[in-house]
Amino acid sequence: MLPSSQVRWCTIKLKIKPFEEYVGEDHAYHYIAIRADEDRVGYKPLKTTSLRNIEPKYPFKEDGKTKEDVYQILEESGLGMPDYYNWRTRSGCYFCFFQRKSEWVGLLEQHPDLFELAKSYEKFNPETGERFTWCQGESLEELANPERIEQIKERTEKGKASKKKDKPNQRLIEILTDVHDDEDDEEPCLVCHK
Ligand code: SF4
Known part of the structure; x- marks a missing residue:
């Protein structure tokens, strides 16, 4: 699994x-x-x-x-700062399930081969309707839909703009971290992240 x-x-x-x-x-x-x-x-x-x-x-x-x-x-x-902090806030495996939606979009745009590889691990059982996906309730194929990508980007940009307004001197990585923390508060991997 x-x-x-x-x-x-x-x-x-x-x-x-x-x-x-x-x-x-x-x-x-x-x-x-x-x-x-x-x-x-x-x-x-x-x-x-x-x-x-x-x-x-x-x-x-x-x-x-x-x-x-x-x-x-x-x-x-x-x-x-490593370049990947422009779109990702934590280091870790390319397929890490702790990634926020905008980080999956980043993976798709920066490393489409790895995105495809991660996608290939997702499974669907047409008989039972069971879905095994990295993100809850959404497959990577669904996430890669251009309209969905726009929606995710828009939400992240809105979040970034509001954080920038609150703390104008913050670094991009900190702004992104704050935005991601607002989206999802699951605890990160204690060995792997940051
Ligand atoms: S929790 Fe750690 S080991 Fe597991 S996928 Fe994420 S980065 Fe990799």
Whole structure:
């Protein structure tokens, strides 16, 4: 079945398990970019052996680096914000079910091949009428309808304009995050996002 916020098997099966199998019994440091101003834990080992060979490291937390500090590091290093933050507010799998509708539209426009791949995982059972889709109540095929795309874009642009008015100095990523948070308040993947 497709992973979802109720049945979130993907993080363990697709990320943590393969990672731990790859590392095996070697001693390894796992660097996790959770900031000092975030209240979450990124990596919880699956292994039950007493040998905890994968050591999580939190350099930002340890150095007290907050979101503003991270922006500063990105700006001063010349790297800047990754381009995908123009249309997406979280990193993660291309098919992540936590994506908001406008992020799916972004995926369609920026990476149509990946959108098609994600679409190919959706299944419909014509006998029972059951639908297995990434977004609740809407398939990616339906979402890719030009009229629907316009509707989604319009709503996001309206949201952005109103947030910009409230906080004119906010960065695009923060405005988009606020807009997306208004659309949907599900908790993101604690290992995968941001
Ligand atoms: S990014 Fe999304 S789809 Fe990928 S493992 Fe995390 S929760 Fe699952």
